[in-house]
């Protein structure tokens with residue numbers, strides 16, 4: 001089980017993993033893994049379970065993950081205290097995970113229908129784009 005003290009490190013890793021080179025965040029493989037990890041942990045906290053309904057109702061069905069992420073970043077940047085920052089992350093990470101799960105996205109680079117690779121790409125599989133086809137390396141299947 002994660003401890004709250006591990007959250008800042010995970011968030012730093014997540015901030016580095018999210019690709020926002022073109023101004024619109026992309027969630028490559030590693031970023032979605034960290035989101036899942038933080039989300040799973042967040043849902044075990046008393047803070048989340050106490051306010052779970054409020055957090056679920058906060059986001060309309062179908063809100064894109066990019067929007068939730070940008071909102072969370074603003075909350076993090078403008079948090080008056082460390083506690084406020086951590087609680088924003090705990091509160092909204094499960095919504096981000098859910099939104100990511102609902103989005104068609106390249107499992108490697110994180111590009112989407114509306115946010116393609118530089119130079120353009122197309123789907124070669126449900127969750128794999130033409131830029132990343134054959135680049136996956138190291139068969140992690142099993």
Ligand SMILES: [Zn+2]
Nearest residue numbers: 106109129132
């Ligand atoms: Zn890709």
Ligand SMILES: [Zn+2]
Nearest residue numbers: 111117121129
């Ligand atoms: Zn692509």
